[in-house]
Amino acid sequence: MISLSRKFFLSAAILACHAGFAKSDLDDRLVLASPDVIAATPALKARMESLAQSAIAEHCAGCHGADLTGRIGVPNLVDFDWNWGMTGFEMTQAEGVFEIMQTILYGVRNTNCDDDLKRYGGCPDTRYSQMPSYRDLDLTEDQLNGLVDYVLSLAGKSHDAAAVEGVANLVELCADCHAEDGSGYKPFGGPNLTDDVWLFGDSREQIFDVIARGRVESCPAWADTLSAAEIKALSVYIYNQSMGY
Numbered sequence: 316m317i318s319l320s321r322k323f324f325l326s327a328a329i330l331a332c333h334a335g336f337a338k339s340d341l342d343d344r345l346v347l348a349s350p351d352v353i354a355a356t357p358a359l360k361a362r363m364e365s366l367a368q369s370a371i372a373e374h375c376a377g378c379h380g381a382d383l384t385g386r387i388g389v390p391n392l393v394d395f396d397w398n399w400g401m402t403g404f405e406m407t408q409a410e411g412v413f414e415i416m417q418t419i420l421y422g423v424r425n426t427n428c429d430d431d432l433k434r435y436g437g438c439p440d441t442r443y444s445q446m447p448s449y450r451d452l453d454l455t456e457d458q459l460n461g462l463v464d465y466v467l468s469l470a471g472k473s474h475d476a477a478a479v480e481g482v483a484n485l486v487e488l489c490a491d492c493h494a495e496d497g498s499g500y501k502p503f504g505g506p507n508l509t510d511d512v513w514l515f516g517d518s519r520e521q522i523f524d525v526i527a528r529g530r531v532e533s534c535p536a537w538a539d540t541l542s543a544a545e546i547k548a549l550s551v552y553i554y555n556q557s558m559g560y
């Protein structure tokens with residue numbers, strides 16, 4: 316005969332077990348569910364938000380900030396301004412979520428893997444390209460200054476038009492990664508230079524420093540650290556925040 320307290324203990328254990336099972340079942344559904352279905356299913360939405368919020372606090376806040384608005388050199392993840400993947404022309408929410416997911420899974424300029432796995436110096440499927448140092452590429456200080464005026468002109472800020480003319484033969488160098496019109500090229504992570512969102516600051520000195528010395532910022536890959544449900548939750552959560560949902 317089972318005593319009352321033992322009975323209570325057993326049913327509590329069964330309940331806890333059941334709750335555990337239900338949670339992993341929910342996580343399996345979360346991994347495969349469309350962003351629309353997650354939005355329409357309260358249990359999935361709540362699980363997505365709680366997984367994302369704890370992963371952000373533990374793994375992303377240190378660099379991107381607790382509210383993910385970033386700082387110099389680390390992008391804001393909750394504005395609708397993406398350097399990688401997302402163009403704004405995605406036909407479905409799932410496409411946008413997958414672009415963000417690729418960045419989270421494999422990182423930006425992740426080099427933390429075996430050398431024989433690397434392609435062009437980066438780990439498999441990491442977002443890769445690099446803002447060159449044009450001083451190392453032997454441009455003169457005058458040319459570097461002229462390129463600053465070119466960038467200021469793209470952004471519609473006050474600039475020296477004669478100096479922009481002076482580098483007309485050089486600006487083709489920038490088109491591969493920032494596009495002919497300076498609006499950016501997502502496959503290479505070249506930021507849009509025509510808007511008012513600046514990863515490294517908008518003063519003459521800050522822009523000069525980027526062009527003269529180049530940049531190689533990186534975001535870790537999370538494929539080996541986080542679970543599939545956490546990665547999916549982060550991708551959907553960040554996508555939603557950036558869209559203002």
Ligand code: HEC
Nearest residue numbers: 374375378388389390397398399418419423532533534549
């Ligand atoms: C060590 C600092 C660091 C940590 C930790 C970090 N990031 Fe990043 N992240 C960066 C930097 C720097 C960039 C900009 C890379 C570049 O130059 O494009 C970036 C870029 C990104 C981008 C691409 C943004 C765009 O405009 O396309 C996403 C998405 C992202 N991070 C998500 C995350 C998530 C999610 C986490 C936590 C799981 C995280 N990051 C943790 C430093 C970090």
Ligand code: HEC
Nearest residue numbers: 445446462488489492504505506513514515516530531532
């Ligand atoms: C091979 C690709 C590539 C080329 C070529 C290139 N850039 Fe870049 N540029 C980038 C990337 C990538 C970043 C972002 C760097 C990072 O996050 O580490 C960047 C960043 C910048 C920034 C900073 C933007 C911000 O939001 O703060 C400026 C300014 C800039 N580039 C100007 C230029 C100019 C001018 C040229 C041509 C002379 C040029 N770039 C050529 C890839 C490139």
